[in-house]
Amino acid sequence: MQIISEGKAKIKVPRVVSKAVSKKMPVFYNPVMEFNRSLSISLLNNINKKDMKIALPLAATGIRGIRFIRELKRGKIGEIKFNDLDIKAFKFTMENLQLNDISKDVIVSCMDANLFMMNNEGFDYIDIDPFGSPNPFLETAIKKISRSGILAVTATDTAALCSAKPKACLRKYWSHSMWNEQMQEIGLRVLARRVQLIGAMHDKALTPIYSYAKDHYFRIFFLCEKGKQLCDKMMKKHLYFLYCTKCMARTLSKHNNEKCCGKTMDFAGPLWTGRLWDTKLARKISAEFAPKKERIFCSNIANEALIDAVGVYDLHKLSRLYQIKPPKPDDVISSLKKKKFKASRTHINNNYIRTNASIQDIVGIIKN
Numbered sequence: 001m002q003i004i005s006e007g008k009a010k011i012k013v014p015r016v017v018s019k020a021v022s023k024k025m026p027v028f029y030n031p032v033m034e035f036n037r038s039l040s041i042s043l044l045n046n047i048n049k050k051d052m053k054i055a056l057p058l059a060a061t062g063i064r065g066i067r068f069i070r071e072l073k074r075g076k077i078g079e080i081k082f083n084d085l086d087i088k089a090f091k092f093t094m095e096n097l098q099l100n101d102i103s104k105d106v107i108v109s110c111m112d113a114n115l116f117m118m119n120n121e122g123f124d125y126i127d128i129d130p131f132g133s134p135n136p137f138l139e140t141a142i143k144k145i146s147r148s149g150i151l152a153v154t155a156t157d158t159a160a161l162c163s164a165k166p167k168a169c170l171r172k173y174w175s176h177s178m179w180n181e182q183m184q185e186i187g188l189r190v191l192a193r194r195v196q197l198i199g200a201m202h203d204k205a206l207t208p209i210y211s212y213a214k215d216h217y218f219r220i221f222f223l224c225e226k227g228k229q230l231c232d233k234m235m236k237k238h239l240y241f242l243y244c245t246k247c248m249a250r251t252l253s254k255h256n257n258e259k260c261c262g263k264t265m266d267f268a269g270p271l272w273t274g275r276l277w278d279t280k281l282a283r284k285i286s287a288e289f290a291p292k293k294e295r296i297f298c299s300n301i302a303n304e305a306l307i308d309a310v311g312v313y314d315l316h317k318l319s320r321l322y323q324i325k326p327p328k329p330d331d332v333i334s335s336l337k338k339k340k341f342k343a344s345r346t347h348i349n350n351n352y353i354r355t356n357a358s359i360q361d362i363v364g365i366i367k368n
């Protein structure tokens with residue numbers, strides 16, 4: 001055992017013998033996910049919600065919930081419930097709550113996450129943070145998320161969502177992904193649609209308010225709104241993303257068989273083609289992160305959030321394809337902005353940009 005500090009919490013975690021963090025650990029604690037937890041705190045502190053009923057159905061060591069109790073602003077938490085199927089995780093959570101002098105108004109249980117959620121009336125925030133796919137827990141979480149509640153979903157099965165395993169993507173996410181520079185964004189959008197389709201079955205429209213792809217995982221926070229018409233409107237944005245491998249043109253379509261440069265375009269989807277971020281929230285979150293790396297990550301997201309466009313441009317790939325000297329992202333962005341286009345770096349890769357300009361516009365600007 002060892003005691004570690006993360007944010008304002010200290011927790012007891014199993015000493016990791018091998019370097020790899022895996023689900024074979026006695027109780028799962030992944031230090032790489034510190035940012036993931038910090039971001040959840042920042043998000044909840046920056047939304048207009050008080051007295052929240054919070055559920056952590058897959059709580060592991062309890063670190064996330066303990067940090068919520070320590071770091072969420074006063075009045076944010078009305079009730080908080082920890083749960084994990086693993087008895088060792090349950091014991092760790094109990095000990096860690098004690099270690100942090102948290103004794104009252106907290107409920108800890110040890111059962112299957114679906115059973116735990118079903119046993120409760122409903123929650124304003126549910127955090128689905130499993131190993132691998134969130135699928136087994138989505139339907140219950142969606143049933144139990146309140147009107148105007150926030151559902152947080154993590155997926156670590158990136159191979160399926162990034163099309164390294166196309167059959168798995170079709171089976172698990174009912175969609176086609178894409179194996180190129182678009183894969184992280186496409187993965188996020190495929191996951192978003194999967195969650196939204198289950199939401200629609202329950203007349204709940206789940207709109208992403210903050211999304212990102214990082215390290216080995218995808219994460220989306222959804223705002224839940226009740227209403228059949230909202231769901232119908234949302235589902236109109238489930239389209240195909242078409243991509244020309246010859247010229248890097250892209251388009252959205254109801255169909256997956258359009259042509260460009262004399263050949264059928266590659267396609268991904270159906271996927272969510274609406275916004276991945278709430279612009280104001282993204283700006284507020286980016287103002288909060290002090291360490292340089294995280295601040296840049298979040299400020300790239302805040303800038304991306306201002307651009308209503310699906311897909312990224314890989315400037316290295318573009319320079320190879322069009323045989324031009326690799327341009328600097330910041331130079332391209334400022335030239336695009338001078339021409340009144342929107343443009344930003346991306347949180348996904350340093351050499352990618354997001355813009356509402358077409359490939360012809362970008363190439364024209366770089367060549368001139």
Ligand SMILES: C[S@@+](CC[C@H](N)C(=O)[O-])C[C@H]1O[C@@H](n2cnc3c(N)ncnc32)[C@H](O)[C@@H]1O
Pocket residue numbers: 027028029030033037057058059060061062063064083084085086089111112113114129130131
């Ligand atoms: C990735 S860890 C959770 C990490 C945690 N949320 C954090 O921030 O540190 C996944 C946890 O889910 C638990 N788990 C797996 N299947 C479960 C199930 N069906 N019901 C409840 N818990 C489950 C595992 O025991 C493990 O502790």
